Amino acid sequence: QITLKESGPTLVKPTQTLTLTCTFSGFSLSTSGVGVGWIRQPPGKALEWLALIYWNDDKRYSPSLKSRLTITKDTSKNQVVLTMTNMDPVDTATYYCTHKYCSGGSCYYTFDFWGQGTLVTVSS
């Protein structure tokens, strides 16, 4: 059973750096093809993909946010960390950690398991 859970601050001030941790179980981020991503959703708005890290430490970022994002993994702790610099009120959103779908030895460009999400508010 795959589970993911996000943790981090619920409130950050403008210009601060946000650090979110995804702690997962039920799979290993050292297995070929596996990836863990972050997706966010402002209140009442659409989903927005942010970043993804693969088992081999390959990293992908949203082109529009690439300069502000860093994604890392700690395989031994089953954790993925996302940092976002220079936070702004428009970054207020629920941030989701997600598992890139793999099944039967094949992996797909989609996300099958999601964390419960963590609401981050950016306000002074």
Place this chain on the structure above:
Amino acid sequence: QSALTQPASVSGSPGQSITISCTGTSSDLGSYNYVSWYQQHPGKAPKLMIYDVSYRPSGVSNRFSGSKSGNTASLTISGLQADDEADYYCSSYTSTNWVFGGGTKLTVL
């Protein structure tokens, strides 16, 4: 502005079928068969319903089906049920990153 375009809302009566469209460009949705659809109930995390245009993960009802033609993908829900009322998002992989649609609110009348 979202990368993929969806209608803001659709509605249907129980038992009917509805279709939600998702329009991209030749640079994203039109070039890759990596379209996914997610269902999201209020206050909940999204749930994967369709991947690779038309494949259903285990456990998803066969009332949900997906297709694609050119730069437009579609999600069809047949035999509408009350619990289908939710927001639906399409997504496409674009060789380096993922893009989402703006979401469609499905109302079951």
